[in-house]
Amino acid sequence: MYKSLKELQIHCLNCTKCELCKTRKNVVLGVGNEESQIMFVGEGPGEKEDLTGEPFVGRAGKLLDKMLEYVDLSREKNIYIANIVKCRPPKNRDPFDTEQEACIDWLRNQILLIRPRLVVCLGRVAARRIIKNDFKITKEHGILYKKGNIFFMATFHPSALLRSPQNKPAAFEDFLKIKEKIENMTMNSKV
Ligand code: URA
Ligand code: SF4
Numbered sequence: 001m002y003k004s005l006k007e008l009q010i011h012c013l014n015c016t017k018c019e020l021c022k023t024r025k026n027v028v029l030g031v032g033n034e035e036s037q038i039m040f041v042g043e044g045p046g047e048k049e050d051l052t053g054e055p056f057v058g059r060a061g062k063l064l065d066k067m068l069e070y071v072d073l074s075r076e077k078n079i080y081i082a083n084i085v086k087c088r089p090p091k092n093r094d095p096f097d098t099e100q101e102a103c104i105d106w107l108r109n110q111i112l113l114i115r116p117r118l119v120v121c122l123g124r125v126a127a128r129r130i131i132k133n134d135f136k137i138t139k140e141h142g143i144l145y146k147k148g149n150i151f152f153m154a155t156f157h158p159s160a161l162l163r164s165p166q167n168k169p170a171a172f173e174d175f176l177k178i179k180e181k182i183e184n185m186t187m188n189s190k191v
Contacts, residue, residue, distance in 0.1 A: 015027060018103065034114055037078070043083060043123055056081055056158070084103065084129050084130075118182055119150060119152050120155060121154035122155065137155075141171075142170070
């Protein structure tokens with residue numbers, strides 16, 4: 001267990017636990033408010049993320065930011081965003097199971113340090129790794145699961161929404177549910 005995200009970062013930025021370290025330009029650890037009650041988890045960095053070291057800064061990231069804004073959430077203010085793997089898989093292929101397994105401890109430690117109340121998985125890879133291994137986004141998006149003290153939900157990956165915009169209304173419903181859930185939890189903890 002690390003004492004702080006700063007300490008975790010020092011180790012993670014030097015990680016060579018899987019082959020992705022050989023082709024990466026930057027390790028993409030995460031971004032956002034470290035005190036957040038909500039964490040979003042994507043799959044892995046793409047080209048632009050690899051170049052800049054920040055998650056979700058490409059086209060999919062722009063769409064994600066727009067959807068977040070709709071429910072008054074932002075990486076500058078009240079959420080934290082990370083990925084299942086911290087280094088870019090070549091040509092943006094899905095990260096292999098072996099790579100996900102090698103990397104998942106970083107995310108586990110991020111969750112232990114940030115202590116979010118809700119973790120939102122963006123897309124199939126994150127949902128299958130975090131919620132259950134046969135997760136079906138089209139059927140099971142928007143459902144709240146609870147493990148220990150943390151709620152989990154998965155929604156469509158913003159890249160998938162760019163390819164299939166017909167799913168955008170359903171994704172917006174999920175975002176409204178996220179907002180509502182976090183507001184209810186905040187209210188309950190104040191009384
Ligand atoms: N897609 C992801 O899953 N994560 C990113 O950081 C960027 C694109
Ligand atoms: Fe380490 Fe994860 Fe990068 Fe692999 S993807 S080298 S496990 S930080």
